[in-house]
Amino acid sequence: MTSPDRGAAPLFTDPSANAARAWFANKPRALIDKRTTVRDAVARLVSDGAYLAIGGFGGDRLPTAVVHEIVRQGKQNLSFAGHTATHDFQILCAGNLLGRGQTLARVEIAYVVGLEARGLSPHARRVMESGEVEFTEWTNYALAARLKAAAMGVPFLPIRSLLGTDTFRYSGARVIDCPFTGERLAAVPALYPDVAAIHVHEADCYGNCRLRGTSVADLDLARAAKRLIITCERLIPHDEIRRDPTQTVIPFFCVDAVCEVPFGSYPGNMPYEYFSDEEHLRQWLEAERDLVTYRAWVEQHIYGVEDFSDYLHRCGGLRRMQQLRQQELLLDRPG
Amino acid sequence: MDYNPMELMICCAARLLEDGRTVAVGTGAPCAAAMLAQRTTAPNLVILFEAGGVAPLLPTMPISVGDSRTFYRGVMATSMADIMETCQRGMIDYTFLGGAQIDPYGNLNSTMIGPDYARPKVRLPGSGGANDLASFCWRTLVMTHHDRRRFVEKLDFLTTPGYLTGPGAREAAGLPPGTGPYRVITNLAILGFDDETKRMRVESLHPGVSWEQVQAATSFPLTARQPLAITPPPTERELHLLRTEVDPHRYIIGRPC
Numbered sequence: 001m002t003s004p005d006r007g008a009a010p011l012f013t014d015p016s017a018n019a020a021r022a023w024f025a026n027k028p029r030a031l032i033d034k035r036t037t038v039r040d041a042v043a044r045l046v047s048d049g050a051y052l053a054i055g056g057f058g059g060d061r062l063p064t065a066v067v068h069e070i071v072r073q074g075k076q077n078l079s080f081a082g083h084t085a086t087h088d089f090q091i092l093c094a095g096n097l098l099g100r101g102q103t104l105a106r107v108e109i110a111y112v113v114g115l116e117a118r119g120l121s122p123h124a125r126r127v128m129e130s131g132e133v134e135f136t137e138w139t140n141y142a143l144a145a146r147l148k149a150a151a152m153g154v155p156f157l158p159i160r161s162l163l164g165t166d167t168f169r170y171s172g173a174r175v176i177d178c179p180f181t182g183e184r185l186a187a188v189p190a191l192y193p194d195v196a197a198i199h200v201h202e203a204d205c206y207g208n209c210r211l212r213g214t215s216v217a218d219l220d221l222a223r224a225a226k227r228l229i230i231t232c233e234r235l236i237p238h239d240e241i242r243r244d245p246t247q248t249v250i251p252f253f254c255v256d257a258v259c260e261v262p263f264g265s266y267p268g269n270m271p272y273e274y275f276s277d278e279e280h281l282r283q284w285l286e287a288e289r290d291l292v293t294y295r296a297w298v299e300q301h302i303y304g305v306e307d308f309s310d311y312l313h314r315c316g317g318l319r320r321m322q323q324l325r326q327q328e329l330l331l332d333r334p335g
Numbered sequence: 336m337d338y339n340p341m342e343l344m345i346c347c348a349a350r351l352l353e354d355g356r357t358v359a360v361g362t363g364a365p366c367a368a369a370m371l372a373q374r375t376t377a378p379n380l381v382i383l384f385e386a387g388g389v390a391p392l393l394p395t396m397p398i399s400v401g402d403s404r405t406f407y408r409g410v411m412a413t414s415m416a417d418i419m420e421t422c423q424r425g426m427i428d429y430t431f432l433g434g435a436q437i438d439p440y441g442n443l444n445s446t447m448i449g450p451d452y453a454r455p456k457v458r459l460p461g462s463g464g465a466n467d468l469a470s471f472c473w474r475t476l477v478m479t480h481h482d483r484r485r486f487v488e489k490l491d492f493l494t495t496p497g498y499l500t501g502p503g504a505r506e507a508a509g510l511p512p513g514t515g516p517y518r519v520i521t522n523l524a525i526l527g528f529d530d531e532t533k534r535m536r537v538e539s540l541h542p543g544v545s546w547e548q549v550q551a552a553t554s555f556p557l558t559a560r561q562p563l564a565i566t567p568p569p570t571e572r573e574l575h576l577l578r579t580e581v582d583p584h585r586y587i588i589g590r591p592c
Contacts, residue, residue, distance in 0.1 A: 057386045057401025057415075084386070084401070084415075084463065114460035116399050117362045128458040137446065140385060141419040141467035148416055160423055161470035164508030165442075166493040167462050170452060175509065184509025213403060214387030214412045271403040271412075278398065328403060330394060 007171035009136035012079040012106050013051050015189035017155045023192075023226050027253070033205045034258045038308060041229045041257035042069040046195050049105075051079040053147075053191075053225065055198030055218040058086025058116065059276055061211070062268035063231045065261045065308035066197035067091045070103065072302055077105045081193060082112040082135075083143040083217060087268060087281065090115065090288075093124045094298045096132065098291070107135040108191075110143045118281060123288040137170040138162075138188075144217045146191035150224030158185035196225035199264050200250070201273070203232040207255025208241045208248050213271030215249065222250040231261040233273060263312055263321050275327035280315055338569050340522035341588050342577060343541060344478055345371060346569040347520045348431070351476060356428040357381045359418070359468050362397050363587055364478050365431030370396075370581045375573060383427065385464040387413045396586055400464075419464065422471035425511070430472040432465050433479050436490045439534040439555045440504075441477065441497025441516030443469070444490040452492065465495040470510050474517035480591075481521035486553040498533035524549050525566055529558060539564040 014020075046052065052070070056062045067088050070078075074095070082089060089112045095103025104127065113124045127133060138146075141161055149157040158176065162168040163186050176187045198218050200211040207230055211218070222228055230250070235258070241248055263270075267277035267284075287297035305311045312321070326332040341364065348368035352358055354377040360366050361384075369382050370393055381390050384397070388405030389412070397404040406412040421427060434443035435457075445465060449456030469475045475497070479485060497516045499505055506512050519526040519535065527538045536558040537549055542565055550557055569577075582588050 058399060060386070060399055060401035060403075082461070086399075109461045111460045111463035113458055118398070120460070125458050129455055131454050137461060139462040139466040140415060140464035141423075144414075144416045144419065159467075160509065160511055161467040163470065163510050164496050164499045164505065165466060166490075167446070167466050167495070186509070212412075214384075214401060214406060215414045216386050216401060217415050219414065220416065269399065269402045271406075276398065276402065 004169055005175040007168050007173045009170055009172040011172045011189055012108060013192055015155045017153050017190065020150065020153065020190070020192045029253045031206050031252060034207050034255060035205045035235070036257050036259060038065045038069050038231065038259045038261065041259055042066060042073055045227045045229055045256055046070055046075055048076045049078070050194040053081040053083065053193040053196040053221055054085065054088045055196065055216070055221055056265070056268065057084050057214070057216045058088065059268040059281065061199050061213070061270055062088055062265045063197040063199040063229070064266060064268060065231055065259070065264050066229055068302050068308060068311065071095045074100055075103055076101050078103055079106040080104055080108070081143060081191065082107045082109040084111050084140055086115045089113070090121045090124055090284065093121065093127045094302060096127045097130060098295055098298060102132060104133055107133055108138055108143065109135050110138045110140045115281065115285065119285060121285060121288060123294055136172060137167045139167060142171065142173065142188050143191065144220065146188050147217050147220040147224045149188070149190035150192045151220040154190065156187045156189050158187055160185060162186040191224060193225045195227040195229070196221050197229040197231065198222060199231045201233050202236045203230050203258050204236055204238045204241050205258060206238065206252035207250070207258050208252045209250035210247045211249055219249055222254045227256045228254050229257045229259065230255050231259045231264045233262055233264060233270065235260045261308055264308065266312060266321070267315070269328070273328060274321060274324035277315065277320065277324055336571050336574060338574055339588065341590065342574060343566070343569055344520050344522060345577060345588065346573045347525055347566060348476060348478055349375060351518055352377050352380055352429060355379045357383060357426060358429040359383045359385060359422060359427050359472060360431050361400050366396060367577070367581050367587045368431070371573065371577055374576045374580060383418055385418050385468070386415055387418055389413060396582060419467050419471070422468060427472045429474050429476055430468040431476050431478060432469060432495060433477060434495065435459055436485055436487050437477060437479060437519065438487060438490050438497070440499060440501060441519065441528060441535065442490055442493050442499060443477070443495040443497065444492045446492040446494045448491050462494050469495045470514065473514055475515065476517055477519040479519065479521055481523040481549070481552045483552060483554045486555065488555040498528065501533050502531070523552060527560070534558070536560060537563060539566040541566045542568050
């Protein structure tokens with residue numbers, strides 16, 4: 001095999017650390033109340049053509065309300081970091097091929113189209129096989145390292161995967177020689193998304209955030225993103241943050257909007273709060289099989305819905321949330 | 336005792352995991368294998384999930400590599416970079432992977448099917464963490480169904496590195512030395528890799544399976560370790576633990592491999 005020294009793919013964002021510094025130089029630092037609605041946050045912070053990244057791990061700790069709102073507002077021509085994207089990618093794909101333009105235009109793929117053990121999304125496949133979306137290949141760690149480089153404020157990081165594969169060939173990575181040891185490394189460029197959304201357990205009105213369970217790539221994502229929308233299960237008093245600052249994992253100055261969205265990861269899992277709604281996810285996959293059924297499904301669950309609270313209501317409301325909470329806490333089985 | 340191919344595959348995989356070692360797993364059969372190993376020969380096996388779960392006491396089979404089961408009563412819930420960098424540092428002994436296609440060198444395709452990358456006939460999820468885990472972990476184990484569409488001479492897309500083009504190719508590409516695919520566990524046989532050629536060879540045939548059957552289900556010529564062994568069938572204890580503790584709802588063992 002000929003082993004190319006540079007991947008052939010274009011980058012959809014500028015990896016320059018100086019360009020990023022120029023942006024961050026002007027990012028507001030004031031300790032101001034950033035509480036708002038998801039509708040307002042998406043309208044203000046997600047522009048057509050923007051590069052978007054979503055926190056969590058596919059269907060785990062997913063900022064579902066923001067993803068729905070992006071589709072509902074008909075945002076167009078987005079680039080997307082397909083970093084362990086599962087249900088989030090599935091929702092975004094509802095903005096393509098259903099007669100409402102094209103939400104997704106470019107995707108940097110580590111993992112898309114699949115919903116892990118649940119199977120492949122028929123509509124996401126349709127979108128990715130249609131030719132209307134430009135895509136390039138990465139890996140989960142490559143994208144995590146790209147976010148880490150951005151969070152560090154450097155233009156790239158060296159990693160030891162990707163090498164020797166077609167995944168490298170269709171990525172935008174480069175091979176470099178280590179200046180100290182001469183070892184071959186893959187250099188992956190910093191990724192500064194225009195906008196990111198992350199769902200956390202608790203936040204204060206300024207955007208200081210706490211989360212429980214695995215952080216996936218979110219601590220780096222929060223620092224790498226130029227604009228950041230936080231949704232939280234619960235707002236907490238600022239005094240509580242001050243009482244125990246060791247629990248803060250994202251500081252307020254990274255954050256542009258704070259939206260309290262109880263059950264905000266539904267139908268995804270939220271650690272220590274509620275389990276994923278496997279029945280709803282199964283029905284969603286089922287509805288995607290043909291376009292007519294799926295158009296009706298999307299109408300019923302996204303476009304024809306007032307807001308996320310209305311969506312929860314349509315999915316069984318508090319009664320369903322109570323069941324999922326019991327599942328999460330393993331209380332749904334005989335003692 | 337009667338058993339199905341998936342149960343046998345999980346038992347085979349579990350037996351390969353040595354006690355006191357570390358394994359990065361996903362959901363499904365690999366997770367079942369790790370859970371079974373913990374209950375049989377490897378009580379001190381440390382399970383890690385790439386989304387950040389470390390050493391959980393798995394109460395049930397996780398549905399997602401990032402769901403809350405993956406760190407239930409674990410020792411740490413950390414980040415993906417932390418897990419991947421622990422692998423990159425050389426601390427993780429095994430990982431389990433699968434794919435739509437595998438070639439004689441154990442390279443895997445989980446990206447796309449078809450001749451044109453930009454217009455795939457079937458778009459698959461992509462690497463996920465597979466390329467990273469196969470690059471970093473000492474021994475890569477593959478669990479897959481055995482048929483001619485999967486076992487191909489040339490992949491449509493090389494997502495995840497096995498031995499690439501043969502001896503020395505991983506090292507030449509810059510991948511950490513001493514790593515690579517170790518065993519491929521299928522519904523027909525256990526396969527390994529020839530030390531000289533790095534091509535796939537049969538290590539043992541499952542009970543009742545003939546050499547001709549295995550070769551017929553493989554699109555490239557296989558060799559065999561001599562003398563060719565028969566895979567020991569699952570023991571009663573293994574099957575009991577698998578059916579009552581590891582996968583009581585038959586999520587994994589109840590489906591075709």
